[in-house]
Amino acid sequence: MTRAEAKHVLExxxxxxxxxxxxxxxxxxxxxxxxxxLRGWYEQHLQTEEAIRKKFQSIPVPAHLKERLLQQNKxxxxxxxxxxxQWLQMAAxxxxxxxxxxxxxxxxxxxxxxxxxxxxxRMVRSALREYKMEVLTQDMGKxxxxxxxxxxxxxxxxxxxxxxxxxxxxxxxHWQNHPVSMACFDRGDKQMLxxxxxxxxxxxxxxxxxxxxxxxxxxxxxxxxxxxKIYLLAGPGDKDSxxxxxxxxxxx
Numbered sequence: 001m002t003r004a005e006a007k008h009v010l011e012x013x014x015x016x017x018x019x020x021x022x023x024x025x026x027x028x029x030x031x032x033x034x035x036x037x038l039r040g041w042y043e044q045h046l047q048t049e050e051a052i053r054k055k056f057q058s059i060p061v062p063a064h065l066k067e068r069l070l071q072q073n074k075x076x077x078x079x080x081x082x083x084x085x086q087w088l089q090m091a092a093x094x095x096x097x098x099x100x101x102x103x104x105x106x107x108x109x110x111x112x113x114x115x116x117x118x119x120x121x122r123m124v125r126s127a128l129r130e131y132k133m134e135v136l137t138q139d140m141g142k143x144x145x146x147x148x149x150x151x152x153x154x155x156x157x158x159x160x161x162x163x164x165x166x167x168x169x170x171x172x173x174h175w176q177n178h179p180v181s182m183a184c185f186d187r188g189d190k191q192m193l194x195x196x197x198x199x200x201x202x203x204x205x206x207x208x209x210x211x212x213x214x215x216x217x218x219x220x221x222x223x224x225x226x227x228x229k230i231y232l233l234a235g236p237g238d239k240d241s242x243x244x245x246x247x248x249x250x251x252x
Contacts, residue, residue, distance in 0.1 A: 001024075001027045001028060001030075001031050002031075002117070002118065002121075003031065003035055003037070003038050004118055005028075005118070005121055006027070006028040006031035006032060006035070006038060007038065007041065008122075008125070009024055009025060009027075009028035010028050010029075010032065010042055010045070011045065013025060013028070024217070114176050114202075114203065114204065115203065115204060115205050116203050116205050116206060116207060116223070116230075119175050119198070119202075119203060119230075119232075120214070120216055120221060120223065120232060121216055121217075122175060123173070123175075123180070123194075123196045123232055123234065124216045124217055124219050124221065124234055125217070126173055126182075127192075127194045127219060127234055128217060128218065128219065133168065133169035133170060133171050133184055134169075134170070134171035134172065135169050135170055135171065136168065136169040137167070137168075137169050137170075138166060138167050138168065139167070140158075140167055140183075143167065143169065143170050143183065146170075147170070147172060147181045150172045150179065151179055152172040152179035152180065152181045153179070153180075153181045153197045153198065153199060153229055154181065156181065156197040156227075156229055156231070157226065157227065158183070158195065159233075159245060159246050159247050160247050161244055161245045161246065161247050162185060162193065162195065162233070162245040162246075165185040165186060165187060165188070165193065165245075166185065166186040166188075167183065167184070167185055167186075168184045168185065168186050168192070169184055170182050170183040170184055173196070175198060175202065176202065178198055178199060178202040179198070180196050180197065180198045181196070181197045181198070182194060182195070182196050182197075183195045183197075187235065191235065191236050192235065193233060193234070193235040193245065194233070194234045194235065195231065195232070195233050196231070196232040196233075196234070197229055197230065197231055197232075198229065198230045199228065199229060199230070200225050200228050200229055200230050201228075202230070203230060206225045206230050207223040207224050207225050207230065208224065208225065209224055209225055209226060210224065211223065211224040211246050212224065213239040213240065213242060213243070214239055215238065215239045216234070218236065219234045219235060219236060220234070220235055220236070220237050220238055220239040220240075220241050220242050221233065221234045221239070221242070222239075222242040222243075222245075222246055233245065233246070
């Protein structure tokens with residue numbers, strides 16, 4: 001696991017997760033123990049979270065709120081009046097929170113590795129954790145039009161065997177400010193295959209034209225470059241399971 005991957009995992013962890021049995025979390029803490037720079041970042045991250053927590057805890061609870069709620073037969077939403085001290089304190093906390101998130105995001109942008117291995121790992125995590133199709137369609141033409149309207153690659157080719165599967169939809173992600181097109185295919189066994197496409201110029205070390213098979217986390221991957229674009233196919237199974245979906249690329 002790289003420093004950037006460990007950082008992504010640690011940002012989503014609580015301090016109590018040190019004892020988690022999740023292999024990925026355990027590995028992230030192993031990297032943390034061995035990487036002095038990462039430990040410095042993590043300590044600052046925890047301090048920021050603690051400062052935000054204290055700000056929210058400092059907001060006073062309105063007098064007699066508990067009694068009034070218990071007297072009701074139903075739960076009611078508390079009414080906030082703009083201009084009250086409590087509302088101003090909450091607004092101040094939100095400013096602190098937004099500033100902290102912005103600082104962390106900027107730091108992450110500055111330190112993230114922009115090589116293919118990190119791109120591959122990020123796309124696989126998207127499929128495993130954040131997967132969602134922004135467009136549901138079986139029409140590749142409509143999906144291409146939608147991607148083009150969002151300045152994402154739309155004129156990409158699809159391997160002929162993969163093109164025989166049922167398209168279910170897709171979406172647009174971003175990597176280091178570069179749009180990434182995602183097309184999703186139904187494998188036919190209640191499993192999905194994800195095809196990610198990005199401009200080749202976005203990476204200093206794009207894959208070769210011959211597809212390379214790999215296993216990243218729980219997904220098999222196949223990566224290659226063609227026509228000025230980077231292709232990454234990901235799906236469940238061992239890395240050889242993707243061979244049947246590859247071949248001479250042609251337009252879907």
